[in-house]
Amino acid sequence: IAWLLFNLFRYRWxxxxxxxxxxxxxxxxxxxxxxxxxxxxxxxxxxxxSGYYNNVFLKSRLQEFVTTSTTAFIGMVVIxxxxxxxxxxxxRTLTYELMFVLYLMLFVVVYFVRYSxxxxxxxxxHRREWVxxxxxxxxxxxxxxxxxxxxxxxxxxxxxxxxxxETTEGAFHRPLNLPVYSLNEIADVxxxxxxxxxxxxxxxxxxxxxxxxxxxxxxLNLPIYISPDLYx
Numbered sequence: 001i002a003w004l005l006f007n008l009f010r011y012r013w014x015x016x017x018x019x020x021x022x023x024x025x026x027x028x029x030x031x032x033x034x035x036x037x038x039x040x041x042x043x044x045x046x047x048x049x050s051g052y053y054n055n056v057f058l059k060s061r062l063q064e065f066v067t068t069s070t071t072a073f074i075g076m077v078v079i080x081x082x083x084x085x086x087x088x089x090x091x092r093t094l095t096y097e098l099m100f101v102l103y104l105m106l107f108v109v110v111y112f113v114r115y116s117x118x119x120x121x122x123x124x125x126h127r128r129e130w131v132x133x134x135x136x137x138x139x140x141x142x143x144x145x146x147x148x149x150x151x152x153x154x155x156x157x158x159x160x161x162x163x164x165x166e167t168t169e170g171a172f173h174r175p176l177n178l179p180v181y182s183l184n185e186i187a188d189v190x191x192x193x194x195x196x197x198x199x200x201x202x203x204x205x206x207x208x209x210x211x212x213x214x215x216x217x218x219x220l221n222l223p224i225y226i227s228p229d230l231y232x
Contacts, residue, residue, distance in 0.1 A: 002109040003039045006102050007032055013098060035083055042078065043106070046071050055223060057130065058158060058197075059118050068114060072107035131160035133193050137213065138201030139164045139180055146201060146227060147178065162193055167203060167213060183216075190220055198224045 004027075011026050020026040047053065050071045052064075080099055124130045136143050147161045163179040165186055181189050189195065198217055203209035210226065217224055 002105040003036060005109070006105045007035075009101050009105075010098070013101075039079060039083070043071075043075050043110075046075050046078075057121055057125070057132065058223070059121075061115070061118060061122075064114055064118060065111065068111045069107055072103055072110065075106050076103040125158040126155040128156045130158060131156065132158050132196035133162045134159040134197040134199060135163055135165055135181075135186070135189070135195055136161055136199045136201060137165045137167060137183075137217070138203075139166050139176065140201060140204070142227070143201045144176060146199065159197060159199065161199075162195070163189070165189075186217075187220060190222065195222065198222050200224060200226045202227060 007027060008023070011020075011023055020029065026032060050067050052067055052071070076099060079102065121130070136147055143164055147164075150157065150159050150161060161178060163181055164176055165181050165183055167183060198220065200210065200214060200217070203213055214224060214226065
């Protein structure tokens with residue numbers, strides 16, 4: 001849609017009347033049709049490289065704004081110097097205008113849809129219509145308090161805690177309100193229970209032990225959240 005709108009502006013801005021009899025003949029010309037196919041694919045590739053598709057549901061609106069704005073600018077530069085360079089006018093101001101309109105179309109159209117989708121998703125997550133199975137790594141009082149705090153939040157963050165994971169042999173000594181798994185079986189549990197997130201409670205042996213634990217969890221290829229203490 002953004003590229004089509006830009007072509008409508010481009011037809012009026014560049015002197016295409018001398019080459020095409022009408023707007024229809026311009027939009028159905030070979031170069032424009034090829035561009036209508038290639039440019040969206042190019043932008044999809046840039047969006048993929050930006051990491052936008054890594055986490056589909058739990059998004060930061062600020063990060064989404066920055067990512068969309070940055071990718072639109074990069075896309076504008078790439079498109080301009082590969083597909084539009086022949087349209088450059090001798091008057092530099094008009095050239096900048098063409099670039100600005102291209103950037104504006106790429107950003108506004110895409111961000112409007114992204115914002116709408118994110119807003120609906122956030123609303124559903126806050127109302128607990130959408131929840132994602134989550135494991136808490138740790139069986140301490142802090143882990144239990146974390147589970148209680150997430151469960152009692154007025155606006156849910158989407159974490160549906162389904163169990164705890166012991167981090168040290170023999171560290172678990174008291175009953176909890178959810179299943180407790182061993183660290184060795186976490187991969188099977190994640191696959192069986194369709195776990196989408198991991199929350200790591202700080203290890204009692206310090207930050208080095210916590211980071212070592214996180215390193216062992218990276219192979220799960222899941223988002224990992226670390227609960228900081230007051231100092232951190």
